[in-house]
Amino acid sequence: MRKTTLAISLLLILGLVASGCGNKDASSSDNITVKIGLLKNVTHAPAFIALQNGYFQEKFGENAKIDVMAFDNGSDFSTAIATGEIDMGFVGPGPAINQFLKSKNFRIISGSNNGGAVLVARTDAGINAVKDLVGKTIAIPTKGSTNEISLRLLLEQEGIKVTTDSSGAEIITRAPADTLVAMRQKEIDAALVPEPWGTQMVQEGTAQILVDWDKIPPNNGDYPLTLMAANDKFIKDHRDLAKAAIEANLEAIRFIQDDPTKSYELVSNELKELTGKGMDTDLIKSALDHLKLTHEVDADAINLMAKVSFDAGYIKDVKEEELDLSPMLDLSLLEEVTQNK
Known part of the structure; x- marks a missing residue:
């Protein structure tokens, strides 16, 4: 019951x-x-x-x-x-x-x-490494989430600031299902999301894995x-x-x-x-x-x-x-x- x-x-x-x-x-x-x-x-x-x-x-x-x-x-x-x-x-x-x-x-x-989250990048956004996220827009499920914490740690490792202009990376919030649409419509350049949302974007061809789950900080996915x-x-x-x-x-x-x-x-x-x-x-x-x-x-x-x-x-x-x-x-x-x- x-x-x-x-x-x-x-x-x-x-x-x-x-x-x-x-x-x-x-x-x-x-x-x-x-x-x-x-x-x-x-x-x-x-x-x-x-x-x-x-x-x-x-x-x-x-x-x-x-x-x-x-x-x-x-x-x-x-x-x-x-x-x-x-x-x-x-x-x-x-x-x-x-x-x-x-x-x-x-x-x-x-x-x-x-663990269980991945960082994906839009296939046509010219992003091949975390350092390429400068000037890009990245989606997370919600502010203050565990995914945002991981994303900030990744950006910090590359010396990238969180900003709202092209000098750093901009973080916005989108529900995972909405992130699929935002990626298709090129509203965002990347996303750090819990699985299987990342895999779904990869399978449909709109995104590629930029940082796999076992490399996401802290502790390389063991967090x-x-x-x-x-x-x-x-x-x-x-x-x-x-x-x-x-x-x-x-x-x-x-x-x-x-x-x-x-x-x-x-x-x-x-x-x-x-x-x-x-x-x-x-x-x-x-x-x-x-x-x-x-x-x-x-x-x-x-x-x-x-x-x-x-x-x-x-x-x-x-x-x-x-x-x-x-x-x-x-x-x-x-x-x-x-x-x-």
């Missing part, structure tokens, strides 16, 4: 009567709706698999209900988890960092995957792209369910690794539920081939990303030396799960 619109089961009603509608443990999964947020990106594949295979439902218990909310970008997700609109879910470190420094009321509890987060109230009141969500994430990662072919079909099915349209399995394969599934969280990479966000002006009212993100990470739940505590 994943949607709040589903009727309450007779079993649940009888259970409420029998218990007198009270005396339940605060962490019980009975009579609770867990609100899970995610993005409509293939890079959120473990979340898709956990939903399609029923791992969340299995771990939460049959009397828990699951309400899934899909977001177009990580900024909207981060606002939702900070305001309690959702309990937990999957997001990139860029928007999570920016929101945490404002609200400080949610935590990163596990990793999900690393957090999708993380699990939960708000503080959910962790405090339902720590067992937060741990159950981590278990579902780990099981989904194992499933993708063990049966990638079946995973392509399931990811497409979940995309259809979220957006009304599935995706070609070859594109899904490309996306999953271009990321590293992992529950681990690289704190050093997150700190580097925070510095880039700070330098870009997204982090305000905080001094650089005060950028302490250790409180944002609560990996104690992950440790308990992996050690079977």
Whole structure:
């Protein structure tokens, strides 16, 4: 039962009567709706698999209900988890960092995957290396995103400034689907996007890979792209369910690794539920081939990303030396799960 619109089961009603509608443990999964947020990106594949295979439902218990909310970008997700609109879910470190420094009321509890983004350039734009991006327009999905952080690091490595004139590179925002159109219409010269959008542009002949996923900074593609987060109230009141969500994430990662072919079909099915349209399995394969599934969280990479966000002006009212993100990470739940505590 994943949607709040589903009727309450007779079993649940009888259970409420029998218990007198009270005396339940605060962490019980009975009579609770867990609100899970995610993005409509293939890079959120473990979340898709956990939903399609029923791992969340299995771990939460049959009397828990699951309400899934899909977001177009990580900024909207981060606002939702900070305001309690959702309990937990999957997001990139860029928007999570920016929101945490404002609200400080949610935590990163596990990793999900690393990498998975590519830098593509329009085939007729005369761009053959990052240094050729001077005077060009580059699209990213949203301001402050993990993709923008990677792009700024790439430009910095080549000594290219971010500007709005021809002396440097201009960064604009376009939703990934709109980036396809913008590339065809020559509105943009390049884009740093999560897969499979880059591969799709390459396949249709409008773009070429400029920097592949395993060369994208930081750490040559081995940086957090999708993380699990939960708000503080959910962790405090339902720590067992937060741990159950981590278990579902780990099981989904194992499933993708063990049966990638079946995973392509399931990811497409979940995309259809979220957006009304599935995706070609070859594109899904490309996306999953271009990321590293992992529950681990690289704190050093997150700190580097925070510095880039700070330098870009997204982090305000905080001094650089005060950028302490250790409180944002609560990996104690992950440790308990992996050690079977």
